[in-house]
Amino acid sequence: MMALRVDKPGMLSTVQDLGRWGYQNLGVPVAGPMDRCSHRLANVLLGNPPEAATLEVTLIGPELTAERRTHLVVTGAEFDLFLDDATVPTGVPLNVPAGSRFRFGRRRRGARAYVAVPGGFDVPIWLGSRATHLPSGLGGLAGRALVAGDCLGSRETAAAAVPTVRRRGPVLALPEGGARIRVMLGPQEALCAPEGIETFRTTRYAVTDRSDRMGYRLSGPAVTLASSAEPLSDATPTGTVQIPGSGQPIVLMADGQTTGGYPKLATVISADLPVAGQLGPGDWMEFAVCDRAAALRALIAQEQALLA
Amino acid sequence: MTGSVEVRTAGDSALVVELGTELDPGLNARVIACAAGLRDERIRGVRDVISSYAAVTVCYDPLRTDLDALTEALTRHAVSADASVNAPPRVHEVPVCYGGANGPDLELVAGFAGCSADEVVRRHSETSYRVYLLGFVPGFAYLGRVGDRIAMPRRRTPRMRVPAGAVGIAGGQTGIYPYPTPGGWQLIGRTPLRVFDAARDEPFLFAPGDTVRFLPIDEATLLASLDEDEAGTAPGA
Numbered sequence: 001m002m003a004l005r006v007d008k009p010g011m012l013s014t015v016q017d018l019g020r021w022g023y024q025n026l027g028v029p030v031a032g033p034m035d036r037c038s039h040r041l042a043n044v045l046l047g048n049p050p051e052a053a054t055l056e057v058t059l060i061g062p063e064l065t066a067e068r069r070t071h072l073v074v075t076g077a078e079f080d081l082f083l084d085d086a087t088v089p090t091g092v093p094l095n096v097p098a099g100s101r102f103r104f105g106r107r108r109r110g111a112r113a114y115v116a117v118p119g120g121f122d123v124p125i126w127l128g129s130r131a132t133h134l135p136s137g138l139g140g141l142a143g144r145a146l147v148a149g150d151c152l153g154s155r156e157t158a159a160a161a162v163p164t165v166r167r168r169g170p171v172l173a174l175p176e177g178g179a180r181i182r183v184m185l186g187p188q189e190a191l192c193a194p195e196g197i198e199t200f201r202t203t204r205y206a207v208t209d210r211s212d213r214m215g216y217r218l219s220g221p222a223v224t225l226a227s228s229a230e231p232l233s234d235a236t237p238t239g240t241v242q243i244p245g246s247g248q249p250i251v252l253m254a255d256g257q258t259t260g261g262y263p264k265l266a267t268v269i270s271a272d273l274p275v276a277g278q279l280g281p282g283d284w285m286e287f288a289v290c291d292r293a294a295a296l297r298a299l300i301a302q303e304q305a306l307l308a
Numbered sequence: 309m310t311g312s313v314e315v316r317t318a319g320d321s322a323l324v325v326e327l328g329t330e331l332d333p334g335l336n337a338r339v340i341a342c343a344a345g346l347r348d349e350r351i352r353g354v355r356d357v358i359s360s361y362a363a364v365t366v367c368y369d370p371l372r373t374d375l376d377a378l379t380e381a382l383t384r385h386a387v388s389a390d391a392s393v394n395a396p397p398r399v400h401e402v403p404v405c406y407g408g409a410n411g412p413d414l415e416l417v418a419g420f421a422g423c424s425a426d427e428v429v430r431r432h433s434e435t436s437y438r439v440y441l442l443g444f445v446p447g448f449a450y451l452g453r454v455g456d457r458i459a460m461p462r463r464r465t466p467r468m469r470v471p472a473g474a475v476g477i478a479g480g481q482t483g484i485y486p487y488p489t490p491g492g493w494q495l496i497g498r499t500p501l502r503v504f505d506a507a508r509d510e511p512f513l514f515a516p517g518d519t520v521r522f523l524p525i526d527e528a529t530l531l532a533s534l535d536e537d538e539a540g541t542a543p544g545a
Binding site for chain 1: 316317318319320321322324326329330331343355356357358359360361362363365367370371441442443444445446447448450487489506511512515516
């Protein structure tokens with residue numbers, strides 16, 4: 001069913017779901033939302049199944065026209081939002097009459113917002129997922145970001161009723177200009193010099209403008225390696241912090257390559273990946289080392305807040 | 309094989325086990341056997357099992373996985389990994405038109421090797437290569453091992469665009485670009501074969517453990533096999 005026409009696409013708007021798991025062995029990255037938490041919250045608020053696809057909006061949001069009556073909800077980064085000329089809130093399901101115009105205005109906090117419609121956006125499933133992987137041009141809507149004139153269908157059935165879910169409080173603390181991100185050291189911290197690890201733990205890095213859905217290139221004091229020998233390439237899960245020869249860390253994000261040969265100093269914990277996903281160029285990033293128990297506690301707390 | 313391996317954590321949702329540290333076909337075969345055995349167990353919470361040159365990485369959902377049981381299973385498969393259980397390798401013949409506009413770096417590689425371009429072609433196409441792993445982009449197979457003489461390191465400055473089917477060398481590795489992408493490998497030829505096609509029922513031609521052989525073809529054969537829209541996309545010199 002046709003739901004939304006794209007009048008202006010925004011800076012980078014892509015269809016995402018929970019990701020394309022099971023094909024990294026063939027070089028296919030997982031993709032999926034940069035802020036998995038806000039993506040899931042949007043689906044929870046509309047009573048959607050977990051696998052429903054949302055629209056990830058980056059820094060500058062789109063302008064959309066409802067081709068017929070629908071509902072939608074926006075989560076994640078805080079933007080000024082307008083339904084026709086009225087200001088509408090983030091995190092609350094909205095009734096969108098046919099012909100009305102939904103528009104993102106000024107961004108207040110965070111980098112990425114998520115738009116959900118009942119049933120999720122209807123794009124083809126490829127290898128089990130609707131997620132867009134931009135570097136390869138695969139998945140989502142023709143493997144690319146939205147352009148003006150696109151029409152996004154929803155999987156809403158005529159009978160679907162939108163539950164009136166009320167928010168109980170924020171699930172994710174949106175970063176203000178930067179964030180302290182928790183990591184677990186490893187798997188290859190031994191390839192970094194002890195003073196390099198100390199630098200990593202104590203530095204406020206800048207997220208450079210060479211940062212995107214593939215990864216964040218950071219700028220700051222160099223992390224020294226134990227030797228110049230590069231290990232054999234192996235898997236690089238999302239959240240891996242790589243140290244290339246320059247010593248400037250690279251944090252691999254949703255669209256990151258499946259394998260890499262730079263030493264892997266640390267890995268962002270699952271609960272803080274969504275926070276990292278709300279950062280953009282110009283923000284700062286610091287790293288706090290934690291252990292598995294703390295990582296799991298944080299993830300469970302986040303899950304409880306999401307499903308409360 | 310020794311009786312112990314070290315399972316390392318890669319954050320709260322992945323484990324890695326290294327079966328060795330060298331680039332070796334026998335070791336890689338055991339890595340593939342380990343990954344396959346682990347996949348076959350269908351352990352609750354496991355999202356992905358990835359084999360590379362010498363390591364297996366398991367991605368799991370930390371809220372649904374019994375980590376002790378997963379660690380035990382990973383250790384068991386790593387210790388007992390037996391390449392003889394792997395299916396016989398599939399053999400792929402890849403036709404390649406070497407040199408000219410299709411292989412703009414062939415003369416550079418010849419200069420590096422101190423031999424003729426024909427000799428580079430002979431050396432590259434007389435070897436059977438192993439698919440050690442896939443990565444870089446979907447469907448890109450890292451093939452090894454290229455003979456030392458022609459194992460020229462990658463370009464200092466990557467090309468902005470390499471066409472689908474370009475065949476390159478980077479040190480001891482050779483590979484085929486699945487679709488147009490930036491790339492830094494020394495391009496010596498081009499194949500009309502689509503190693504990756506998202507629209508096919510079987511999008512991926514290669515899997516880890518497969519064998520690849522290159523078969524020299526002339527330019528007329530290449531052009532006859534390329535789609536019209538692909539024929540004009542040679543990278544140039």
